[in-house]
Amino acid sequence: MFIEQGYKGSSEGWRYIVGLLIIFFGWQILGGIPLLAALILKSDSMMNMPMDYGSMADTLGLNMFFFLVLLTFVAAMGSLWLVVRFVHRQSFTSFTTSRKKVDWKRILFAFSLWGIVSSVMVMLDIYLSPENYIFNFKPMPFFVLLILSIVLVPIQTSFEEYFTRGYLMQGIGIASKTKWLPFVVSSSLFGLLHIFNPEVEKLGYGVLVFYIGTGFFLGILTLMDEGLELPLGFHAANNLFTALLVTADWTAFRTNSLYKDISEPVLGWDVLIPVFVFYPILILILSKKYGWKNWKERLFGKVMTKEEFVALTDGDSDLA
Numbered sequence: 001m002f003i004e005q006g007y008k009g010s011s012e013g014w015r016y017i018v019g020l021l022i023i024f025f026g027w028q029i030l031g032g033i034p035l036l037a038a039l040i041l042k043s044d045s046m047m048n049m050p051m052d053y054g055s056m057a058d059t060l061g062l063n064m065f066f067f068l069v070l071l072t073f074v075a076a077m078g079s080l081w082l083v084v085r086f087v088h089r090q091s092f093t094s095f096t097t098s099r100k101k102v103d104w105k106r107i108l109f110a111f112s113l114w115g116i117v118s119s120v121m122v123m124l125d126i127y128l129s130p131e132n133y134i135f136n137f138k139p140m141p142f143f144v145l146l147i148l149s150i151v152l153v154p155i156q157t158s159f160e161e162y163f164t165r166g167y168l169m170q171g172i173g174i175a176s177k178t179k180w181l182p183f184v185v186s187s188s189l190f191g192l193l194h195i196f197n198p199e200v201e202k203l204g205y206g207v208l209v210f211y212i213g214t215g216f217f218l219g220i221l222t223l224m225d226e227g228l229e230l231p232l233g234f235h236a237a238n239n240l241f242t243a244l245l246v247t248a249d250w251t252a253f254r255t256n257s258l259y260k261d262i263s264e265p266v267l268g269w270d271v272l273i274p275v276f277v278f279y280p281i282l283i284l285i286l287s288k289k290y291g292w293k294n295w296k297e298r299l300f301g302k303v304m305t306k307e308e309f310v311a312l313t314d315g316d317s318d319l320a
Contacts, residue, residue, distance in 0.1 A: 001313075002098045002226045003173035003182065007306045009090025016171040019083040023163065026079025031072030038068055053198045057254045063144045066243075066255055070152035077159040080167065095166055097227030106225070106290075110233030113285070115241055117278065122245050122259075125270070132263035136247065141256035149243045149255075157235040164190045164215070165222045165231055173303045180300045183219050190215030194252075202250040202265040213275030220283060223299050224292045 035056075042059050043049040050056045057065040084095050096102050126133050164186045172182035191212030194200065199207055218231040243253050248261040286292070304312065 001304075001309070002222060002228075003170050003179060003303050004309045005094040005098055006088075006090070006170035006174045007309050008094040009084070009088035011088065011171075011174050011306070013175060015087050016167075016175075019087050019167070022083050022087070023076065023079045023167075026082075027072060027076035027159075030079070031075030034071055035068040038064070053252060053254065054249060062254055062256050063141060063148065066145065066253070067148055067152070070148070070156050073156040073159045074152070077155050077162070080159060080162055084167075095162070095170075096232075097229060099227060103227070103229045106227070106229035107233040107236075109289075110221075110230045110286075111237040112233075113237075113282070114234045115237035117282075118238060118241050119245065122241070126246075126259060129263070132261060133246070133259045134262055135258070136256070136260040137258050138256055142258070145256045146244065149240055153240045153243060154236045157239050158232055160190070160193070161218070161228055161231045161235055164193075165218060166228055169219075169222065177303045177305070178300075179223060179298070179303060183216075183223060183299060187215035187219040188212055190218070197252045198250050199252065199265075203267045203271070206267045207271055210271045210275055213279065217275070217279040217283070220299065221286065224287065224295065225290060226298075230286060 038060055039049050039056060040046060050059050059065075060068065081092065084090050084092060093102060168189065169182040169186045172185055173179060176182070191208050191214070194211040195205075195208065218234065221230040221234070222228055239253070243255050244257055246259045246261055247253060247255045247257040248265070250265050292298075
C-alpha cells in the first residue's frame with residue numbers, strides 16, 4: 001500500500017501542481033544560482049561562459065564543479081521536503097515507506113549488495129582491459145572527492161528517488177487509481193531525466209535503455225517492497241561508487257576518481273548486461289529475501305480510494 005500512503009497527507013490535485021512548481025523552482029533555479037555565479041566569476045563575460053559539462057568542469061576544476069552540481073540537488077531536496085511537509089502535510093516516513101518506520105536495514109542491504117557487485121564489475125573490466133584505463137589517484141583531490149561524495153551523493157540520489165518513485169508515483173497513482181500508470185510514467189521519466197547527460201551525446205539514444213531499464217527496475221522494487229528503502233540504497237551505491245572508482249571525459253560525473261577511462265566511448269554490452277542480466281538476478285534475490293507475493297496486484301492492481309484505505313486500515317495503515 002505504498003501509493004496509498006499519500007492519503008496520509010492532503011492529496012488534492014492542485015497541491016501536486018503547486019508542489020511541482022515549488023520543486024522545479026528550488027531545483028532548477030534556486031539550486032543553479034551558485035553554479036551560475038561561479039561560472040560568471042570565472043569567465044570574462046556571460047557571452048564567454050562555458051555551457052557544456054566538460055568546459056564547465058575545466059573552468060571550475062573537477063571537485064568544485066562536482067560540488068556545485070550536487071548542490072543543486074540539496075536545494076531540490078529541501079524544496080521537496082517543504083512541499084511534502086507543508087503543502088501536503090504528510091510525514092516523511094509515510095512518504096518513504098508503508099512500514100511503521102523507515103527500515104534502515106533494507107537501505108544498507110541494497111547499498112552493500114549493489115556496491116559490491118558494481119565495484120567487482122568495474123575492477124574486473126579494468127583487469128581484463130587495462131589498456132582502456134589509467135591510474136588517476138591523486139591523494140588530496142581524491143580525499144576531497146571522497147568527502148563530497150559521502151555527504152552529497154546520497155542527497156542527489158535520494159531526491160531522484162523521492163521525486164520520481166515517491167512524489168510522482170503517489171500523486172499519479174492517487175489521481176488515476178491505478179498502479180501500472182505511475183509505474184510506467186515514473187520509470188520512463190526517470191530515464192528521460194538523463195537525456196541531457198553527456199553520455200547520451202557520445203553513445204546515442206540507445207544508452208537510454210540503461211536509464212529507463214534502471215527506472216523500471218527501481219519501480220519494481222518500490223511497488224513490490226511497498227517502500228523506497230531498497231531503491232534508496234541501490235541508487236546511492238551506484239552513484240557513489242561510480243564517482244569514486246572511474247571517470248571519463250564524456251560522462252556526467254567527471255571526478256578525481258581512482259581510475260580514468262580513456263577508451264573511445266562505444267554503446268556495448270556494458271549498457272545492456274545490467275538491465276537484462278544483473279537486475280533480474282537482483283529482483284530474484286530480493287524477492288526471496290523479503291518474501292514478495294501477489295506480483296500482478298502489486299504492480300498492476302488498482303489503487304484504493306481514500307475511503308477504502310481508511311476503512312481497511314482502521315486508522316493504522318502501517319505494515320508490520
